[in-house]
Amino acid sequence: MNIIQQLDQPISQAMQQAGAPDNAPAVIKPSNRPEFGDYQANGIMGVAKQLKMNPRELATTVVEILEKSGDLAEIVEKIEIAGPGFINIHLSNDWLAQQAKNVLNNKTDQVDKAQQPQTIVVDYSGPNLAKEMHVGHLRSTIIGDAVARVLSFQGHNVIRQNHVGDWGTQFGMLIAHMIDQPDSELGLQLSDLETFYREAKIRFDEDETFAESARNYVVKLQAGDEECLTHWQQFIEISLQHCEDVYSKLNVLLSRADVKPESSYNDELPVVISDLDKAGLLTEDNGAKCVFLEEFKGKDDSILPAIVQKSDGGYLYATTDLAALKYRQHALKASRMLYFVDARQNLHLKQVFSISKKAGFVNEDTSLEHMAFGTMMGNDGKPFKTRVGGTTKLVDLLTEAEQRAFDLVSEKNPTLDVTERKTIANIVGMGAVKYADLSKNRTSDYIFNWDTMLSFEGNTAPYLQYAYARISSIFRKVENYNAQADVIINEPAEHQLALKLLQFSDAIQSVAKDGMPNFLCNYLFELAGNFMTFYEACPILKEGVAVEVKESRLQLAQLTANTLKTGLDLLGIETLERM
Ligand code: ARG
Numbered sequence: 001m002n003i004i005q006q007l008d009q010p011i012s013q014a015m016q017q018a019g020a021p022d023n024a025p026a027v028i029k030p031s032n033r034p035e036f037g038d039y040q041a042n043g044i045m046g047v048a049k050q051l052k053m054n055p056r057e058l059a060t061t062v063v064e065i066l067e068k069s070g071d072l073a074e075i076v077e078k079i080e081i082a083g084p085g086f087i088n089i090h091l092s093n094d095w096l097a098q099q100a101k102n103v104l105n106n107k108t109d110q111v112d113k114a115q116q117p118q119t120i121v122v123d124y125s126g127p128n129l130a131k132e133m134h135v136g137h138l139r140s141t142i143i144g145d146a147v148a149r150v151l152s153f154q155g156h157n158v159i160r161q162n163h164v165g166d167w168g169t170q171f172g173m174l175i176a177h178m179i180d181q182p183d184s185e186l187g188l189q190l191s192d193l194e195t196f197y198r199e200a201k202i203r204f205d206e207d208e209t210f211a212e213s214a215r216n217y218v219v220k221l222q223a224g225d226e227e228c229l230t231h232w233q234q235f236i237e238i239s240l241q242h243c244e245d246v247y248s249k250l251n252v253l254l255s256r257a258d259v260k261p262e263s264s265y266n267d268e269l270p271v272v273i274s275d276l277d278k279a280g281l282l283t284e285d286n287g288a289k290c291v292f293l294e295e296f297k298g299k300d301d302s303i304l305p306a307i308v309q310k311s312d313g314g315y316l317y318a319t320t321d322l323a324a325l326k327y328r329q330h331a332l333k334a335s336r337m338l339y340f341v342d343a344r345q346n347l348h349l350k351q352v353f354s355i356s357k358k359a360g361f362v363n364e365d366t367s368l369e370h371m372a373f374g375t376m377m378g379n380d381g382k383p384f385k386t387r388v389g390g391t392t393k394l395v396d397l398l399t400e401a402e403q404r405a406f407d408l409v410s411e412k413n414p415t416l417d418v419t420e421r422k423t424i425a426n427i428v429g430m431g432a433v434k435y436a437d438l439s440k441n442r443t444s445d446y447i448f449n450w451d452t453m454l455s456f457e458g459n460t461a462p463y464l465q466y467a468y469a470r471i472s473s474i475f476r477k478v479e480n481y482n483a484q485a486d487v488i489i490n491e492p493a494e495h496q497l498a499l500k501l502l503q504f505s506d507a508i509q510s511v512a513k514d515g516m517p518n519f520l521c522n523y524l525f526e527l528a529g530n531f532m533t534f535y536e537a538c539p540i541l542k543e544g545v546a547v548e549v550k551e552s553r554l555q556l557a558q559l560t561a562n563t564l565k566t567g568l569d570l571l572g573i574e575t576l577e578r579m
Pocket residue numbers: 123125126127128163164165321324339341
């Protein structure tokens with residue numbers, strides 16, 4: 001159900017009949033003021049300028065043609081010329097009512113399916129397994145998850161790739177530290193990876209013998225030594241379980257099957273180097289193997305190299321990413337790859353994207369997109385830290401969110417039993433943290449603020465969850481709901497709500513195209529606002545409301561609830577029937 005598409009074709013045709021060139025766009029946009037109608041066609045101005053015509057005259061001709069052809073007769077109530085040559089389009093109440101009904105009856109998809117489903121790799125989360133996930137991993141994990149859900153919903157073949165870091169030099173240090181622990185204590189110690197890592201690091205920095213043995217373990221590990229591998233696997237297994245706890249708390253869909261760790265590319269790394277060599281892309285620089293590309297220049301105009309093999313033979317982050325790009329193209333057959341990775345890795349990704357195309361690892365027409373995001377800041381405007389100034393374990397932040405939500409729920413609903421309050425607290429707390437992030441434009445930094453995110457007013461998850469619960473409460477009061485009833489639209493608030501409901505597809509399409517969940521958040525926020533206005537202006541269960549009016553309004557309420565639920569679900573946020 002895409003209204004713009006339905007308007008576009010007849011209007012473009014009329015423009016051509018009025019003398020516009022074949023590909024002249026109608027440029028149809030939703031109007032931002034109801035008095036100007038529901039949509040505006042803005043393309044006439046540009047065409048008129050090109051043809052040296054008076055735009056208002058051209059607009060008049062276009063409108064006359066449209067009226068004569070009757071092509072839009074069913075869809076529009078009124079078309080009028082406005083300003084220097086826009087066309088304002090007022091949609092017909094009956095048409096909107098019919099479309100809403102078709103969606104409710106599953107005769108029309110509310111959200112259009114992808115016309116050409118693609119295989120899309122979504123690279124997100126990707127924590128380093130040497131430590132526990134910290135707040136810096138939140139954004140990639142939840143933004144990537146929301147976009148992956150949206151793409152699957154459109155019918156694409158989505159392949160999630162959790163590119164976890166499990167193969168760096170840090171693992172030598174961790175193995176050395178593991179080996180020195182009594183067996184009986186190891187399990188407990190690994191239940192707090194943060195502390196375990198810190199202890200290992202202190203030893204590494206202060207004790208030369210330990211550092212030496214750590215370095216030996218890296219070499220042994222990479223050479224496939226059995227004992228080393230066993231320790232390493234034990235560590236990785238526990239670390240992944242920590243990640244999975246976080247994913248499940250956060251309602252993120254990543255599973256074990258989506259983990260494609262750095263180590264899995266190990267055997268491919270020498271092949272990457274020889275392929276690059278064959279492609280004539282390798283240069284030796286102080287013993288290191290590098291790729292120099294003209295397009296990447298530093299401040300002083302010198303080319304910034306991408307190092308792919310160190311002088312000691314070791315491979316780098318970039319080498320692994322090149323191997324991953326090859327794999328995603330040739331084994332997974334992706335035609336689009338999205339990387340939800342911190343903006344600070346922009347140069348790295350630009351380099352590997354460009355190299356992978358030049359080396360033929362990735363097809364020319366495969367779309368490689370860095371979906372960059374900014375940093376989560378504390379109230380002081382600096383990167384988010386704990387009260388004592390350390391990096392926050394993600395799990396601690398999430399637990400705090402649940403606790404705060406629990407207090408809030410207990411305040412509002414002291415009589416609810418504790419288990420129920422806990423369930424609500426998880427859904428509201430996680431919703432609040434996720435939505436606060438997803439609703440911001442991902443490219444900018446944002447300030448993490450408990451009070452605003454947990455507020456029941458404004459553009460927050462609790463507000464939307466509450467709007468959903470409120471509609472559910474209406475339905476609990478309805479005795480016999482007639483799902484067969486017609487939708488009838490008379491009031492402006494009904495018109496506005498139906499229109500918004502039919503614009504869901506546009507919001508979804510924008511998220512899919514630009515990887516920006518904030519478009520969907522804004523949409524849901526506006527939808528909830530439209531519903532509140534409708535609910536005030538158009539009583540449903542009040543005495544004296546005619547049966548057919550009540551039944552029609554219930555249908556609109558039902559479709560609103562469905563849309564809020566689906567929309568929040570696509571953001572990875574759950575809803576509640578009561579809260
Ligand atoms: N492990 C990396 C980090 O923590 C993120 C991985 C992102 N994905 C990738 N293909 N490079 O910074």
